[in-house]
Amino acid sequence: MNFVEHLHVLIVAIPLLAVPIIPLVGRLRLDFSWYFTFLALSLSFFMSLNLLMNVWGSGPVSYFLGGWRPPWGIEFHFDLLNSFVMVVTTFIAFVSVIYAKQSVANEISYDKIPAFYAVFVLFFVGLFGMIATGDIFNLYVFLEITSLAGYALIAAGKRRYAKMASFNYLILGTIAATFIVLGIGYLYMATGTLNMKDLAERLPEVYESRVVFTGLAFIIVGLLIKMAVFPLHLWLPDAYKYSPSVVSAAMAATSTKVAAYVMMRILFSIFKIEFNVIGIPITELFIYISSIGIIVGSVLAISQTNIKLMLAYSSIGQIGYIVLAAAMMNPVALSGGIIHILNHALMKGGLFFVVGAVAYKLGTEKISDFRGLGKRMPLSAFAFTIFSMSIVGVPLTVGFVSKWYLVTGAVASAHWYVIPVILLSSLLTAIYFGRIINLMYFSKKPDEGEIIRNEAPFGLVAPTLAVAGLCIFFGIAASVPIEIAAKAADALIGGGLWK
Amino acid sequence: MIEFIAGKYNFWIAIILMMIGFYGVIAKGNLVKKIISMNIFQTAVFLFYISIAVVDGGTAPVLWDKNVPFDNPLPHVLILTAIVVSVATTAVALALIIRIYKDYGTIEEDHIREIHTKRVTEARKNELC
Amino acid sequence: MNENVIIRTVTQIMLPFIQIFGLYVIAHGEVGPGGGFQGGVILGASVILISLVLGKKEARKRLSMKWNDVFNSTGVLVYAGIGFICLFLGGSFLEYGVLPFGSAEKGNHLGMVGIEIGVGITVAAVMTTIFFEASEKDDD
Amino acid sequence: MEIIYSPIPLYAMLVSLVAIIPIYFSKNQPNVREFWTIAAAVIKFLLVLSMVPAVLSGQEIVFKFLTAFPGLDIKFRVDALGLFFALMASSLWIITSFYSISYVRAMDEHAQTRYFICFAGSLSATMGAAFASNLFTMYIFYEALTLFTYPLILHEETKDAFRGAKIYLTYLLGTSIAFLLPAIVITYFTTGTLEFTPGGVFGASLNGGASTALITFTFFLFIAGIGKAGIMPFHSWLPNAMVAPTPVSSLLHAVAVVKMGVFVVLRVVLYVFGVDLLKDIGLGTFLACFASITIIFSSLIAMRQDNIKARLAYSTISQLSYIVVGVSLLSPGGITGSIMHMVIHAFSKITLFFWAGAVYVALHKKYISEIAGIGKKMPVSMAVFTLGALSLIGVPPFAGFISKWYLVNGAIQSELLPIAIVFATSSLLNACYFIPIIYIAYFKPLPEGVSDEVQEAPLMILIPMIITAAMTLILFFAPSIFMDMAEIAVQSVTGN
Structure with a gap:
C-alpha cells in the first residue's frame, strides 16, 4: 500500500487531527486557530479532488482502517458516487472556512473563537466520515459526530433563542439517530454483518423477511428527519435562522445533502433496486411525499419576512428534488439528483453567504431591508441575483441543469404528474426570489436620498463571487459533473458500485 | 399467540421502553x-x-473454554460506542439547558416560548417607534 | 465546600489512591477489563471530588483551566498521532503492528497502551470540563 | 446545402453584450455612452449584413459554441429565416437607438445607463434567438430577452410600472416555464434531438412510436408556451407593458419581443413539426382558426381604446396573429406572407410608436381624445403616422399590401376561404381603428385657447420616424432582399 492511497483516509484523518490542535494553537495566538482550520480543510479539499480523479480513472478504492479486513475492521469505501459528494462537501468546507474568518470574528465572542473553529472542523469531519465509510454502524457514529458538532454550532448563535433552536434540533436529531441505529440493529440481526458490501451481498436472501422491512423503515424515517423532508422538517427553519451566518451556509450546503447521499446509498446500493419490486413500493411513497414537500416548502418560503427563514423553507423544497430524483429510480433522474447535490450546495451556500454579508454590514435579516441593496452592496446583490436565477432554474445556470435532468427523468420513467410539480415550484421560487431582486434593484423609496455604497469586506465577497462564478460555470460547462453523475447513477442503479 | 409474545419478550420490552421514552x-x-x-x-x-x-x-x-458457546461480542462493542455518543448528547443537552435557564429563568418549554414571543413583539414595537 | 473534617481528611488521603487506580485501569485496559474510558472517568472523578469537597478554587488551583484545555487536546493528539505514525511507517491508519518495537505483537501491545493513554487523558479532561462548565453559574 | 463554419453569428450576438461594459463604465459621460450604443448597433448591423451574400447564394453558416451538457449544444446556424429576422432587428436597432437617445434626453429620464444596458442586452438576446440552431439555444435567448426587458418596462418605477412589469414577467416567464420547457423536454425525449430541421424532427418519429395525441399535446404546449407571440388568452401582458417609455414599446412591438415570439412560432411550426406532419394531423387549420379569433377580437378591442399606446398594443396583438395564421396555412403563399409580414409590420408599427412618442414629447398627450387638430401643430409627424397606418391597413402603394396579398393568396391555396374572409374583415377593422385617429388629428378643430403654431418634436426624433415611414414605401417597390430570403426559407421547408 503506497502513500498515495493513504491520502484517501487522510481526507477524514487530517481534519480529525486538527480538531484538538486548533484550540491548542489558538491559545498561542488567536489567528493560528483560523490558519490551522484553513490548512486542514483545504488539504482535505485537494486530497478529495485527487481521490475523485483516482476513482474516475481506476475504479472504486477500499481502505481498511488499522489494516483489519472486514468483517472485523472498518472499511472506507470510495466509489464514484461518494467521491463526488466528498468533493462537493470538502469544497463547501474550503469556501466557508475562507468566508468564516471575518464573519466569525464579527459574530463569535473573542475567547470562544478557537473552540468554535474546532467544533466547526469536527462538524465536517463527521460529514466526511459519513461519506467515506463503508461500515453502516460507523456511519451512525459519524452521523452523531456531525450532529453533536452541529448542535454546538447552532447554539453559538448570538441570539438567545439559538439555544432553544439547538435544543429542539438535538431532541429530533437524537430520535432520528436512534431510529437509524435501531434499524441498523435489525439489519444486523437479519444478516450478521455491518459492512455495507457484505450487507449488499447477503440482503437479497432475506428480502422477504419482516425484520428487514422494519429495519429499513426505521433507517428511512431517521434519514428523512435528518434530511428535513417535508413533514419532518420542523427543526430546520429555526436551526438555520438562529445559527451564525457561516454555520447556516455550511449546514444548508452540506448536511442535508450528505443525508440524502446516505439515503441513495442505502436504497440503491445496500438494498438493490429489486427490493422495491419484491417489497413495499417505498419509492412511490417517496414521490408523493417529496412532491408535497416541494410545493409546501415553496409556499411557506413565500410567506416569510426573514430572509434566513425564507432560504430555510426553500431548502426544504430543494431537498425534495433530490428525494424525488432518487425515488423515480431511473438513471437520468438519478443523475439529476446527484448533480443537484452539487448544484444546491453551490446555490444555497452562496445565498447564505450573501445573507451573512448583509448581516455583517447592515445587521439585518429582514427581507424588506434588502431595499436598494443593488446600490449599497453591488457585488453581493449581483451574486444574490445569480444564485436566485440559478435556483429558479434559468438556463445557463446550474439550477437549470438539475431541473432539466429531473424533468427528462420524469418523462423517461413516465411519471408525468411530477412535471407540473417541478414547474409549479419553479414558478413559486421565481415569485419569492423575484420579489427580493425587485427590492434590491428597482424600488427606491421616494424620500430616500442618495444610497451610499457600503460593500462587505473582501474576505466575505470573494468566496461569494467565486461560488457565483461556479454556478455559472457549471451551468454552461455542465458536461464534467454530469458525466460523473451519470456514471455514478448507472453504477448505483446497476449495483455496480462495489466492483 | 402466547408464544409470539413470550418468545420474543426482549423485543417487546425494548419496544415498550422505547414508546415510553418517545411519549x-x-x-x-x-x-x-x-x-x-x-x-x-x-x-x-x-x-x-x-x-x-x-x-x-x-x-x-473473554478467556473462555473454546468448547462452550459464547455470546456475540460485536453488539457489545458497538453499544459501548453508542453509549458514549449518548452520554455526549446528554452532556450537550444539559449544557444547553443550563444556558437556557440562565437566559429565560425557566426550563418549561411553554414559558420559554411565551417569553420569546413577548421579546420578539417588544423588539418589533421598539423598532417601529 | 464541605466543612466536615472527616470528609475532608478522608478525601485528602484517598485522592492519590483513586488517581493511581485510575492510571492502573487505563494501563490494564489492553489485557483485561478496563481501558481508557473507564480509567479516564476515574481520573476525572478525582478532580470532581476535589472540587466537591475542597471547593472549586482548590480544584482550579490543582488543575487550571488552561491545563485542562491542553489535556483535552493532547489526549486526542496522542491517539491521532499514533495513528499517523503507523501510517508513515508504511501501515494503515492505526495499524500498530508496524510500530518499531521489534515484533508486530509487541507493537500491537504498546500501540494499544498508547491509544488507551490518549483516550484516558481526553476523557478525564472532558469529564472535568463538563463538570466545571455545568457548575459555574456566572460565566459568560 | 453548403455549410460554412464561421464564428460571425457568435460575434453578431456578442457585440451588444460586450458593449454593455463600456456603456456601464462611461455612465458619467452621456455622449461617450451613447457613442458606444450607436457603435455597437452599427457593427452589429454590418456583421449581419456581411452574412447576407452567403445566405442568398444558398449557404448556411454554422458555429457550435459549446456543449452545455450531453445532447444540449449552444449552437448557432444562420439560415435564411434567421438572417431575415436578424437583419430586420439589427437595422431597426440603429434607428431605435437614435430615437431613444433623443427621447430620453428630451424627457430627461432617470437611470439612463440602465436603460441603454438593458437595450443592448435585449438586442443580443434577439440576435441569439435569430441565429439559434436548436430549441435549447432558442430557449436560453428567449428567457434572456424576458429578463433584459423587465427593467425597461418598470423604467418609470411608478406603481403602474411595477404592476405592468410584474404582469409582463408573470405571463412570459410563467408560460415559458410551465409550457415551453416541458414541450422542449418532450420533444427531446421523443425525437432525441432539438436541432431545427427543415421539414421537422417529429416527422420521423411518427413511425417510431410517438402518437398523434402526444404530438398534438406537445404542439399546444409549444403554442401556449410562446407567450411572446401574444395569442389569446396569453396576450394581456402586452397592453400592460405599455407603461414603459415609448422607445421601449417600439422595441417590444417592432424589434424584439413580440417578433421573437412569432419567430419562435415559425421555427417551431416549420422546423420542429414540419409542414407535412401538421398537414397530416390537421393541426395547422386548428391553429389558424385559433389565431383568427385573436385577430378579430383584438381588433374589436382596439377600437374601444382611448389610450394611444393601448390601441396600438391591441393592434399589434391582432397583427401578430396574422403571422401565426399565415404560417399555419402551411402553403407556400401563406408562409411567405407571414415571413414578409414580420418585417413589414415591424417597420409600420415602429413608425406608429415613434409617432406616439413624438406626440408625448412635444405635447404630453396620451389619449386619442386629446389630439384633436394636432395635424396643424405637428404636420410632419402626422404625415408619417398616416403612412404607417395606411401600410398596416394594407393600402396598395405601401408594404402592408404585399404581405396581405400573399396571406390571402396562401389562404386560397390551402382552400381555407373563411381565413381569407378573416383577413379581409380584419383589414376593414384596421381601417376602423386607424382612420378615426387621422380624422381627429386633421379635421377636428384644436381645442379653444390653443395656438395653432407648429410645435414639432425634436429633429432627432423626426428623422428616425421619417426613415421608417419611407421604408414602408421602399419595401413595396423594392422588397428584393427580404423577399429573396423569405423565398429561400420557404423553399427549404416546403421542399419545392
Whole structure:
C-alpha cells in the first residue's frame, strides 16, 4: 500500500487531527486557530479532488482502517458516487472556512473563537466520515459526530433563542439517530454483518423477511428527519435562522445533502433496486411525499419576512428534488439528483453567504431591508441575483441543469404528474426570489436620498463571487459533473458500485 | 399467540421502553424530563442490541473454554460506542439547558416560548417607534 | 465546600489512591477489563471530588483551566498521532503492528497502551470540563 | 446545402453584450455612452449584413459554441429565416437607438445607463434567438430577452410600472416555464434531438412510436408556451407593458419581443413539426382558426381604446396573429406572407410608436381624445403616422399590401376561404381603428385657447420616424432582399 492511497483516509484523518490542535494553537495566538482550520480543510479539499480523479480513472478504492479486513475492521469505501459528494462537501468546507474568518470574528465572542473553529472542523469531519465509510454502524457514529458538532454550532448563535433552536434540533436529531441505529440493529440481526458490501451481498436472501422491512423503515424515517423532508422538517427553519451566518451556509450546503447521499446509498446500493419490486413500493411513497414537500416548502418560503427563514423553507423544497430524483429510480433522474447535490450546495451556500454579508454590514435579516441593496452592496446583490436565477432554474445556470435532468427523468420513467410539480415550484421560487431582486434593484423609496455604497469586506465577497462564478460555470460547462453523475447513477442503479 | 409474545419478550420490552421514552419526549414540557425520556428511548435500543447478542447457554467471550458457546461480542462493542455518543448528547443537552435557564429563568418549554414571543413583539414595537 | 473534617481528611488521603487506580485501569485496559474510558472517568472523578469537597478554587488551583484545555487536546493528539505514525511507517491508519518495537505483537501491545493513554487523558479532561462548565453559574 | 463554419453569428450576438461594459463604465459621460450604443448597433448591423451574400447564394453558416451538457449544444446556424429576422432587428436597432437617445434626453429620464444596458442586452438576446440552431439555444435567448426587458418596462418605477412589469414577467416567464420547457423536454425525449430541421424532427418519429395525441399535446404546449407571440388568452401582458417609455414599446412591438415570439412560432411550426406532419394531423387549420379569433377580437378591442399606446398594443396583438395564421396555412403563399409580414409590420408599427412618442414629447398627450387638430401643430409627424397606418391597413402603394396579398393568396391555396374572409374583415377593422385617429388629428378643430403654431418634436426624433415611414414605401417597390430570403426559407421547408 503506497502513500498515495493513504491520502484517501487522510481526507477524514487530517481534519480529525486538527480538531484538538486548533484550540491548542489558538491559545498561542488567536489567528493560528483560523490558519490551522484553513490548512486542514483545504488539504482535505485537494486530497478529495485527487481521490475523485483516482476513482474516475481506476475504479472504486477500499481502505481498511488499522489494516483489519472486514468483517472485523472498518472499511472506507470510495466509489464514484461518494467521491463526488466528498468533493462537493470538502469544497463547501474550503469556501466557508475562507468566508468564516471575518464573519466569525464579527459574530463569535473573542475567547470562544478557537473552540468554535474546532467544533466547526469536527462538524465536517463527521460529514466526511459519513461519506467515506463503508461500515453502516460507523456511519451512525459519524452521523452523531456531525450532529453533536452541529448542535454546538447552532447554539453559538448570538441570539438567545439559538439555544432553544439547538435544543429542539438535538431532541429530533437524537430520535432520528436512534431510529437509524435501531434499524441498523435489525439489519444486523437479519444478516450478521455491518459492512455495507457484505450487507449488499447477503440482503437479497432475506428480502422477504419482516425484520428487514422494519429495519429499513426505521433507517428511512431517521434519514428523512435528518434530511428535513417535508413533514419532518420542523427543526430546520429555526436551526438555520438562529445559527451564525457561516454555520447556516455550511449546514444548508452540506448536511442535508450528505443525508440524502446516505439515503441513495442505502436504497440503491445496500438494498438493490429489486427490493422495491419484491417489497413495499417505498419509492412511490417517496414521490408523493417529496412532491408535497416541494410545493409546501415553496409556499411557506413565500410567506416569510426573514430572509434566513425564507432560504430555510426553500431548502426544504430543494431537498425534495433530490428525494424525488432518487425515488423515480431511473438513471437520468438519478443523475439529476446527484448533480443537484452539487448544484444546491453551490446555490444555497452562496445565498447564505450573501445573507451573512448583509448581516455583517447592515445587521439585518429582514427581507424588506434588502431595499436598494443593488446600490449599497453591488457585488453581493449581483451574486444574490445569480444564485436566485440559478435556483429558479434559468438556463445557463446550474439550477437549470438539475431541473432539466429531473424533468427528462420524469418523462423517461413516465411519471408525468411530477412535471407540473417541478414547474409549479419553479414558478413559486421565481415569485419569492423575484420579489427580493425587485427590492434590491428597482424600488427606491421616494424620500430616500442618495444610497451610499457600503460593500462587505473582501474576505466575505470573494468566496461569494467565486461560488457565483461556479454556478455559472457549471451551468454552461455542465458536461464534467454530469458525466460523473451519470456514471455514478448507472453504477448505483446497476449495483455496480462495489466492483 | 402466547408464544409470539413470550418468545420474543426482549423485543417487546425494548419496544415498550422505547414508546415510553418517545411519549416522554413528545409530551413533557420540562426540558430535563425531555432529556430523561430521550435517554430511556436510547437505552431501549441499546438493550435491544445487547439482547440480540445472547446465545443460548453462552458465556462471555473473554478467556473462555473454546468448547462452550459464547455470546456475540460485536453488539457489545458497538453499544459501548453508542453509549458514549449518548452520554455526549446528554452532556450537550444539559449544557444547553443550563444556558437556557440562565437566559429565560425557566426550563418549561411553554414559558420559554411565551417569553420569546413577548421579546420578539417588544423588539418589533421598539423598532417601529 | 464541605466543612466536615472527616470528609475532608478522608478525601485528602484517598485522592492519590483513586488517581493511581485510575492510571492502573487505563494501563490494564489492553489485557483485561478496563481501558481508557473507564480509567479516564476515574481520573476525572478525582478532580470532581476535589472540587466537591475542597471547593472549586482548590480544584482550579490543582488543575487550571488552561491545563485542562491542553489535556483535552493532547489526549486526542496522542491517539491521532499514533495513528499517523503507523501510517508513515508504511501501515494503515492505526495499524500498530508496524510500530518499531521489534515484533508486530509487541507493537500491537504498546500501540494499544498508547491509544488507551490518549483516550484516558481526553476523557478525564472532558469529564472535568463538563463538570466545571455545568457548575459555574456566572460565566459568560 | 453548403455549410460554412464561421464564428460571425457568435460575434453578431456578442457585440451588444460586450458593449454593455463600456456603456456601464462611461455612465458619467452621456455622449461617450451613447457613442458606444450607436457603435455597437452599427457593427452589429454590418456583421449581419456581411452574412447576407452567403445566405442568398444558398449557404448556411454554422458555429457550435459549446456543449452545455450531453445532447444540449449552444449552437448557432444562420439560415435564411434567421438572417431575415436578424437583419430586420439589427437595422431597426440603429434607428431605435437614435430615437431613444433623443427621447430620453428630451424627457430627461432617470437611470439612463440602465436603460441603454438593458437595450443592448435585449438586442443580443434577439440576435441569439435569430441565429439559434436548436430549441435549447432558442430557449436560453428567449428567457434572456424576458429578463433584459423587465427593467425597461418598470423604467418609470411608478406603481403602474411595477404592476405592468410584474404582469409582463408573470405571463412570459410563467408560460415559458410551465409550457415551453416541458414541450422542449418532450420533444427531446421523443425525437432525441432539438436541432431545427427543415421539414421537422417529429416527422420521423411518427413511425417510431410517438402518437398523434402526444404530438398534438406537445404542439399546444409549444403554442401556449410562446407567450411572446401574444395569442389569446396569453396576450394581456402586452397592453400592460405599455407603461414603459415609448422607445421601449417600439422595441417590444417592432424589434424584439413580440417578433421573437412569432419567430419562435415559425421555427417551431416549420422546423420542429414540419409542414407535412401538421398537414397530416390537421393541426395547422386548428391553429389558424385559433389565431383568427385573436385577430378579430383584438381588433374589436382596439377600437374601444382611448389610450394611444393601448390601441396600438391591441393592434399589434391582432397583427401578430396574422403571422401565426399565415404560417399555419402551411402553403407556400401563406408562409411567405407571414415571413414578409414580420418585417413589414415591424417597420409600420415602429413608425406608429415613434409617432406616439413624438406626440408625448412635444405635447404630453396620451389619449386619442386629446389630439384633436394636432395635424396643424405637428404636420410632419402626422404625415408619417398616416403612412404607417395606411401600410398596416394594407393600402396598395405601401408594404402592408404585399404581405396581405400573399396571406390571402396562401389562404386560397390551402382552400381555407373563411381565413381569407378573416383577413379581409380584419383589414376593414384596421381601417376602423386607424382612420378615426387621422380624422381627429386633421379635421377636428384644436381645442379653444390653443395656438395653432407648429410645435414639432425634436429633429432627432423626426428623422428616425421619417426613415421608417419611407421604408414602408421602399419595401413595396423594392422588397428584393427580404423577399429573396423569405423565398429561400420557404423553399427549404416546403421542399419545392
